[in-house]
Amino acid sequence: MLSKRIIPCLDVRDGRLTKGIKFKGNVDIGDPVETAKQYYEQGADEIVFYDITASAEGRGIMLKVVEEVAATIFIPFSVGGGISTLEDMRNVLLAGAEKVSVNSAAVKNPGIISEGAESFGSQCIVVGMDVLQVEKSEKIPSGYEIVIHGGRKHMGIDALWWAQEAQRLGAGELCINSIDADGTKDGYELELTSMISENVTIPVIASGGAGNPQHMVEAVTKGKASAALIASIVHYGEYTIPGIKENMHNAGVKVRMNW
Amino acid sequence: MIAILDYKAGNLTSVKRALDHLNISNEITSDPEILKSSKGFIFPGVGAAGSAMRNLMANRLDETVKSLVLSGKPMLGICLGCQIILDESSENGTKTLGIIPGRCEKFDPELKDESGQPINIPHMGWNTISLEKDCILFNKIPDDAEFYFVHGYYPVPDPAYAIGKTNYGLEFCSIFGRPGLWAMQFHPEKSGKPGLQILSNFYHFCLEKNHA
Numbered sequence: 001m002l003s004k005r006i007i008p009c010l011d012v013r014d015g016r017l018t019k020g021i022k023f024k025g026n027v028d029i030g031d032p033v034e035t036a037k038q039y040y041e042q043g044a045d046e047i048v049f050y051d052i053t054a055s056a057e058g059r060g061i062m063l064k065v066v067e068e069v070a071a072t073i074f075i076p077f078s079v080g081g082g083i084s085t086l087e088d089m090r091n092v093l094l095a096g097a098e099k100v101s102v103n104s105a106a107v108k109n110p111g112i113i114s115e116g117a118e119s120f121g122s123q124c125i126v127v128g129m130d131v132l133q134v135e136k137s138e139k140i141p142s143g144y145e146i147v148i149h150g151g152r153k154h155m156g157i158d159a160l161w162w163a164q165e166a167q168r169l170g171a172g173e174l175c176i177n178s179i180d181a182d183g184t185k186d187g188y189e190l191e192l193t194s195m196i197s198e199n200v201t202i203p204v205i206a207s208g209g210a211g212n213p214q215h216m217v218e219a220v221t222k223g224k225a226s227a228a229l230i231a232s233i234v235h236y237g238e239y240t241i242p243g244i245k246e247n248m249h250n251a252g253v254k255v256r257m258n259w
Numbered sequence: 260m261i262a263i264l265d266y267k268a269g270n271l272t273s274v275k276r277a278l279d280h281l282n283i284s285n286e287i288t289s290d291p292e293i294l295k296s297s298k299g300f301i302f303p304g305v306g307a308a309g310s311a312m313r314n315l316m317a318n319r320l321d322e323t324v325k326s327l328v329l330s331g332k333p334m335l336g337i338c339l340g341c342q343i344i345l346d347e348s349s350e351n352g353t354k355t356l357g358i359i360p361g362r363c364e365k366f367d368p369e370l371k372d373e374s375g376q377p378i379n380i381p382h383m384g385w386n387t388i389s390l391e392k393d394c395i396l397f398n399k400i401p402d403d404a405e406f407y408f409v410h411g412y413y414p415v416p417d418p419a420y421a422i423g424k425t426n427y428g429l430e431f432c433s434i435f436g437r438p439g440l441w442a443m444q445f446h447p448e449k450s451g452k453p454g455l456q457i458l459s460n461f462y463h464f465c466l467e468k469n470h471a
Contacts, residue, residue, distance in 0.1 A: 001372065001373050001386065001387070001426055001427075002372070002382065002384050002385070002386050002408075002427055003384060003385040003386065003405060004384075005384050005385065040451070045384070045385055070272075070273065070276055071276050071279065071280065074276075074277055074280070074448060074449060074450070074451055074452075074454060074455055075407065075449055075450070075451050076407060076409075076449050094272070096272060096273065096276060098273070098449065121305055121306050121307075122381070123305065123381055123383065123409045123410075172381060172383070172409075173383065201368050201377070201379060201380050202379055202380070202381070203379040203381075203383050203384070204379075224376065226379055226383070226384060227384070256385045256405045257403065258401055258403045258404055258405070258453075259405075259451050259452065
């Protein structure tokens with residue numbers, strides 16, 4: 001039986017983590033490669049890097065980071081943030097990432113999903129979606145709208161429609177990030193996550209809102225997600241990946257316990 | 260030296276990185292002479308069977324692979340490299356290498372998992388393997404180890420070759436072959452420590468065979 005995945009997400013700028021990560025002994029680590037190694041050894045099932053670098057120079061540094069990570073950890077990892085062309089995808093995949101994640105670039109230019117899937121295979125293409133709950137309307141029948149720029153720009157696109165469209169275009173996986181839940185620590189947006197999981201056949205990753213280990217259980221049971229993205233809940237030593245997986249295991253969720 | 264068969268089918272570098280990490284000398288190559296001089300070779304791959312077969316045939320690598328196997332050169336097929344050694348794929352009815360009898364089928368989206376939910380396709384993530392036969396590639400690997408899979412088609416080899424099975428909506432053969440000719444649907448190069456152990460076990464088999 002397939003295990004549910006726990007995926008830590010690391011924000012990187014100019015080749016360094018945007019915030020130092022606290023591991024045992026309260027050592028701050030700003031190095032994404034060392035952090036990825038720690039999470040790999042602690043049983044992360046996959047790792048996501050989100051590159052918030054703006055400059056071209058910073059992008060070059062990120063590719064070096066990807067190469068080093070690929071030589072250090074032997075589980076899949078993906079890179080997102082600022083990927084908007086086939087060339088960006090190719091660079092990241094050649095540097096050793098398993099998958100690339102496209103978000104706002106895919107909203108603006110959906111063709112990038114199909115081009116990426118044709119060139120590199122659907123399994124490489126993760127479509128990230130930032131979603132905000134809105135009034136149900138003729139235009140947004142599901143009551144969930146696609147937004148970009150961290151929620152500041154409404155795109156007038158229904159999230160459920162977009163999820164199905166992304167699948168049709170060749171996405172291999174969807175990462176559903178609730179802007180409403182993000183940062184609240186009140187748990188994932190389960191209604192949104194389950195609605196999308198039930199209406200696509202590709203795997204769905206729940207993102208945004210994790211505050212305690214029970215939330216990851218809910219994401220993959222009530223939310224019907226295949227995986228849960230986690231960030232601050234583990235970055236600052238509040239909880240650990242082994243502890244989170246142990247809790248899921250005890251709740252009857254199949255997770256990878258031997259790594 | 261372990262050769263990694265280069266047929267323009269992606270995922271070559273991740274196998275190389277894993278072997279580098281294990282300090283196993285290796286070379287990505289499509290040169291028949293280098294392949295012949297290797298202690299064993301890995302047939303990796305991700306993607307579609309049709310385009311992979313076209314790439315193989317364009318460089319006569321189909322014949323090279325068959326003669327290497329016939330000569331007793333140890334081989335490890337991974338993912339697409341495991342599927343393509345069977346006779347055919349239901350992916351557009353593509354005829355494949357026919358090194359081991361069998362075919363590849365597509366996961367049926369109507370299949371349900373143990374909790375009654377429809378399965379996601381592709382089968383993407385970590386899953387276990389139950390061995391039906393002893394396999395030296397699984398030396399030093401705990402029974403509950405999990406391996407990383409990502410595929411929309413699954414191999415259906417002649418049952419005589421089955422080594423281990425995995426459950427995903429149905430039970431399929433996730434590793435098959437015979438000593439010295441192994442094919443696995445999962446990615447040992449992306450399966451953490453148990454996966455690295457499989458690659459290391461393959462290497463040690465190749466060393467011993469070459470000394471025998």
